[in-house]
Amino acid sequence: MLREAIYHRPKNNYAYAYDEETLHILLQTKKNDVEKVSLIYGDPYDWQDEKWNYKSSEMIKSGSTMEYDFWFATVKPEFRRMRYGFHCSDDKESIIYTERGYFEEVPADTAYYFCFPYLNKADVFTPPSWVKDTVWYQIFPERFGNGDPSINPEGTLEWGSTDPTPTNFFGGDFQGVIDHLDHLVELGITGIYFTPIFKAYSNHKYDTIDYMEIDPQFGDKETFRRLVKESHKRGIRVMLDAVFNHSGYYFPPFQDVLKNQENSTYKDWFHIWDYPVTPEPKPNYDTFAFVGSMPKLNTDNPVVKDYLLKVARYWIEDFDIDGWRLDVANEVDHAFWREFRSVVKDAKPDAYILGEIWHDSMPWLQGDQFDAVMNYPFTNGAIDYFGKNEMSAENFASSITNVLHMYPKHVNEVAFNLLDSHDTPRILTLANGNLDRVKLLYLFQLSFIGSPCIYYGDEIGMAGGQDPGCRACMEWDETNQNRDLFEFVKGLIELRKLEPVFGNHADFRMVEANNDQNYIVYEKFHADKTLIFILNNSMDPIQVNLGQYGPCNEWKLEDMS
Amino acid sequence: MLREAIYHRPKNNYAYAYDEETLHILLQTKKNDVEKVSLIYGDPYDWQDEKWNYKSSEMIKSGSTMEYDFWFATVKPEFRRMRYGFHCSDDKESIIYTERGYFEEVPADTAYYFCFPYLNKADVFTPPSWVKDTVWYQIFPERFGNGDPSINPEGTLEWGSTDPTPTNFFGGDFQGVIDHLDHLVELGITGIYFTPIFKAYSNHKYDTIDYMEIDPQFGDKETFRRLVKESHKRGIRVMLDAVFNHSGYYFPPFQDVLKNQENSTYKDWFHIWDYPVTPEPKPNYDTFAFVGSMPKLNTDNPVVKDYLLKVARYWIEDFDIDGWRLDVANEVDHAFWREFRSVVKDAKPDAYILGEIWHDSMPWLQGDQFDAVMNYPFTNGAIDYFGKNEMSAENFASSITNVLHMYPKHVNEVAFNLLDSHDTPRILTLANGNLDRVKLLYLFQLSFIGSPCIYYGDEIGMAGGQDPGCRACMEWDETNQNRDLFEFVKGLIELRKLEPVFGNHADFRMVEANNDQNYIVYEKFHADKTLIFILNNSMDPIQVNLGQYGPCNEWKLEDMS
Incomplete structure (x- = not known):
């Protein structure tokens, strides 16, 4: 040995x-x-x-x-x-x-x-139990639905009239989301993850100006409160995006520092190297990446900490949101996140805390910080194998087995399993337009352990490259939607609900990975029930001997839609 | 590869x-x-x-x-x-x-x-910097010195008149420690670790009755305050033992539970399985090991938490103690220790928090809980090799290299390196009475990375088997003390202070381990200085070619005493 x-x-x-x-x-x-x-x-x-x-x-x-x-x-x-x-x-x-x-x-x-x-x-690590049965839908609010043209920002373009750019606006807002909640209900969605909604300058709103205010282009607080209520009524939970690693350039405390320099009462809100503070030609303060307009917040400063923790509590207590997704979560100190957890769980014991971490995240998943992270190791394997067909079946089986063994089982059960997002090309584009590959991706994602998330529009076959391409306006004209794909995804979500072993109440094990014929076999099992999944990732028919798995009945997915 | x-x-x-x-x-x-x-x-x-x-x-x-x-x-x-x-x-x-x-x-x-x-x-993990240069001395207060016979407990025996038993008393007290501080100063000690001093029933005081009171057999609070002051005056820091995993049988809240059962206001202070609560024939509540007289405290109960944290703060703020050693530390929940650290560091930012853990302790040493643990993995290797000569040189080199790679470097630098304690036989007994082996143990301990601790009496050649044998009265008659050993240890401690590279301001690396001749070679190095240590663990002279280490000067330890 x-x-x-x-x-x-x-x-x-x-x-x-x-x-x-x-x-x-x-x-x-x-x-x-x-x-x-x-x-x-x-x-x-x-x-x-x-x-x-x-x-x-x-x-x-x-x-x-x-x-x-x-x-x-x-x-x-x-x-x-x-x-x-x-x-x-x-x-x-x-x-x-x-x-x-x-x-x-x-x-x-x-x-x-x-x-x-x-x-x-x-x-004991105790994530909120509802997450195990949640299917998420990610909404980039500027691009989902324009339900109230009266609050369109200046220069708003006609919905879908042109390609998205880093700076254009189409007037997406909360009323637009409320108007289309039925689309989510029909699909089977039970959770919405919104990218930032707070007052900010850009169309993506990751450059926060005021963490306590809704951006006026989306609506007001009353509209947001109504959006949460209407969602809850339909059994849909709501998660917001907290950008606590850095503020935006126009965040008043940072503007105060630029104006008053060493005399600013906010100078310890950031990590300033020397004076005068300036973003040009290179920022002389800590930033996200090297972006001068995103100054890193000093989350070790008790005043900053109090402010951000007040924000965390406010949107839960006053608006009843159900979770926080934490932007650039791994660049903020662990000590801050421990206090954050304690405040959030005090405000709502079953709130979901989801960190954006692209790497191995064990240090944040010990029960004292996050409930889950965005499961990019899952994403990478799924995209490379099913999406791009650039990975061998054996390597995929290995990477997925590794993903399941990186963390404790109850961590995996609430992992946020995404296939794409506002930060990546859309899956149809990654799959080079091949809809069969997109279906395989969904079948795998929706039968895997964890809490899956669908990026708005993917389910009706929207395409789009790396940001800004992936941020196009949602297509609401049904004749331009791929309804076959929609029905397929809807069917999988139904199956997930109808059959707990298909869903998130089972163990998962890779059974076979065949490089020559390019297929994989995995099983989901609980108590006396086992489901065998055979996914053909090649363009050709494959021959698999079902007898080796014992007597079993066949489910026909194509019968579903 | x-x-x-x-x-x-x-x-x-x-x-x-x-x-x-x-x-x-x-x-x-x-x-x-x-x-x-x-x-x-x-x-x-x-x-x-x-x-x-x-x-x-x-x-x-x-x-x-x-x-x-x-x-x-x-x-x-x-x-x-x-x-x-x-x-x-x-x-x-x-x-x-x-x-x-x-x-x-x-x-x-x-x-x-x-x-x-x-x-x-x-x-960033930031242990108190003074610990790096501290040499500890562990005192079991009942057995170090009887300085005030007026407070002898009933049935006190004459000092050293008979062997220690689990239940006899010799009247050791704080005045006895104060009287003998000069012994510690002469040896070069800069920290005292006291096993428990709070009101308790037994002679070892691990069965606490009142965490806010000194046991009257040791003196009163004024005497203890004087002891801390006198120690500080001599550059000696003071660490107390916190037994927070379990209370003693006579702890009033537990007595209240036994008396009032389900009606006791203290019933949630413990982990009770069913009523009536009884320690006999088997306890029906959580205990330390299976000892009914040591009921496990419910450190998840906010009232218990408040009480114990008040204790932690009280002895620091009112008596200026410098550290807490935590008994059975790994059986208490991590959440409690995080709050404990925050209270202790708030009361005294450079207090030392030392956990009693005999196993791999990485989960407690991430900066949010302890500063150090009792380094038993170090102890095990040193005792088996130098003490008992039951381990090969190569296995010892391997185990010590493993110890140094188990934790971050700054964790190792403040590890509490003990050779024995009130819980083990004394080193002279472990070494089967061989004083040369005891000297090798001290040489290794005092030139190793970490914060070494000497168990009272070992330095003058006291012997004693497993508890109660190792808890005999300190020998104060100089003619019965091994003064040669004392001078040897004193010399090593001096060297540790005079030469930072000999002490705790260097890196350590095993250079050679020779099974045939039974010796090891290690080096300590910092900047342009390297010390080579060649320790002959056999009974025979060995031949080592010094030339292989480059030009070097020889230090003669025997010249020291």
Whole structure:
């Protein structure tokens, strides 16, 4: 056995409290190297006749990547304490892996073992339960619907009359969203994620001027309150975008600094290097990227902290929103997010906190900061395989298995699984216009573990390249909509609701990845029900022997629409 | 190269902020497998001509265990953001390791790389700086000195007249400590760690009755305040023991529960399974281990939390203590410790928070909970090798290298490095009475990275087995003290102060481990100074070629005493 490939470390994705009484334990070994792994475990204080009273339980192989196998076990320790090790064996040898290394015999001293000291209820990660069953719809408010032309900003263009640019306006607003809520209901949507709605200069509103005010082009607070109410009435939750990493250039505190320089009472709201402060030719203060018009906020300053936490609380308490999506979340300090969580959960215990992080996000998902992150590792694999057909079936199976083993199971269950967004080309464009590929993407996304999100317009076949192309006006003329695609997506969402094992109430396992014929097989299973998914990613028919999966019935997706 | 052995994950011991501007990056590879590793890194937003502007910098091999090599690099990213990957090569191949796996060429897309999103000052782990230069002395107050016989508890035995038992008393008290502070000063001690001093039933006082009162057998609050003042006057800091995981049986809230059962206002202070609550025959409530007289406190209950946090603040603010050692720290919830840290640091920003954890403690050492843990992984290796001579030189070198790579460097620098305690046999006993082995232990401990602690009496050659044997009365008759050992330890502590590279202001690296001759060689180095340590752990003389370390001068330890 290859010892160097064996890995385990407690209190992350390898050992965690799944609920108040259950621990999940995982082990990594080299792929196809170890034949059997048993978990050796017991209460550290449970001794009999001077011998530790341990149990042994076989672990299941929960998945394989190109390099590793993962082994999984569930334990409910009676007194919520556990010491444990791993008994790994193949036909040649048998070793015990512990915190102190490798042994041929089961060590007698519990001090040698890995330790899960105590399953304290206060430390259990508890994301809001509704998220597991939510299907999101992302709306870029300037481009979804113009329901109130009376508040059009100056120079508003006719809806859809031209291509989107970084600076043009089409007058999308809240009334436009309210007018089209039925479209969302018909599709089966149960959550809206709005990109920023607060007062800002640009059409995307990521350059906040006032976090306490609605941008007048979208409507007023009363209209927003009505939008939330109308959504709730239809079983749709509402999540807003919090841009707390940086403010916009016209944020009054930053303007005050530019004006009053060292004498500004707001100078500690930012990270200023020297005076006079100037955005040109290069900003002499911390910014998002190198964008002088997006000065980084000093979230370690108690005054700034109070202000932003007041914002977080205000929109929940006064408008009943259900979640916050956090822009550039990983560039803000962890200490701030811990306080943010405490304020948000105090205002609404089941609010959803979603961080925008494109990378491995374990440090934010320990229960003290976010409930979830935007699951880009999922996105990357799905787009490269189904969307672009640029990844092999085996590599895709490996990357998806890796995604599922990066985080604890309850973190995966509320992961925000997007295929595209206002920051990427649209899926139809990524798929080079191939609608079959878009359907495969949706089938995979909507049968995967997590909380899926549909980018407005994708469901009716809108195309569009990288920003600004992906931000075109929503197409409301049904004759220009791809209704076949709409019905397909709607059908999948229905299935997700009708059959919990199809949806988010099951385990997921890759079963096969065939590079030659370019297909994958995965299963979803819970209790005595298993669904087998066979996705043909090639242009040719494939031949798969269903018999190998035991007796099973076939579901015909094409019958649905 | 063995890809399966390569490991890196950001934001733990593999990638962390060492200070406000410096990142430390580490990589694990299979031992003796990779010849050269370079860090490829840059600012994610720094592009020129549509190409990412990255740098490459060779990493140094910072140590090897039986299985792995560790590679280390220091970077000061100008804008405190970094994407990075690892270029690993040997004579046959060259690969780039990133968050998305392995590549033959340097990937063009920064999204592929590992991410250290932002070095925020608020997240930098900042232990109190004085701890780096502190040499601790652990006092078990019942057994250090009886300075005030007028407060002897009933049945007090004559000092040292008999062996310690789990229940006998010798009248040790604060006046006894004050009387003997000069002994500590002479030895060079700069910190005292007291096992519990609060009102309790037993001689060890881990069964707290009142966290706000001094146990009367030790003195009153005035005496304790004087003890702290007298210690501070001599440059000695004072750390107390907080037993917050569980209370004692006679803790009034628990007594109230036993008396009033379901009607007790304190019933939510504990974790009670059912009524009537009873400690016999088996407790029907959560306990420390299975000890019915040590009911686990419900630290998730806001009232309990307030009470314990008040305790934490009180002894700092009213008595000026310098640190808290936390008993059974890993069985208490993380959420409680986060609040504890915030209260303690508010009361005294440079207070030291030390958790009792015997296992891998990374989850508590991220900057939001403890400053340090009791470094038992260090203890285990040192005792098995130098103390008992039961470990090979190579295994010892491996275990010590592992200890240094388990945590960030600034965590290691304030680790509480003990050789024994009131919970283990004394080192002289562990070493089977061999004083040379005890000297080797001290030499290693006092030249290692961290904050060393001497258990009272060890320095004058006291022996004693597992509790209660290790808790004998301090020997104050100089003719019964091993003054040679005392002078040896005193000399090492002096060296630690005189020569920062001997002490805690250097890097440490194992250079050689020789199983045949049973010796190890390690080096401490900083800037242009390197000290080479050659420790002969055998009973025979050894022959080592000093020339291989370049021109060097010899220090003669035997000249010291």
